[in-house]
Amino acid sequence: MLTWVITFLVVALIAAVLGFGGIASGLASIAKVIFYIFIVLLLISLVAGGVNGF
Numbered sequence: 001m002l003t004w005v006i007t008f009l010v011v012a013l014i015a016a017v018l019g020f021g022g023i024a025s026g027l028a029s030i031a032k033v034i035f036y037i038f039i040v041l042l043l044i045s046l047v048a049g050g051v052n053g054f
Helices: 002-018 021-051
Strands: none
Touching (some): 002 021
């Protein structure tokens, strides 16, 4: 999932450099949402692992 964030971020940066502002902001927004989902899932898995005695 983190690779998707990096991919969208790199494509957004390339689009921004080439002057495609709308596309760049859209891809950056997608990258931000996926990153937040990744953080939430990471925290859930850490809590679940701690509860199970991992």
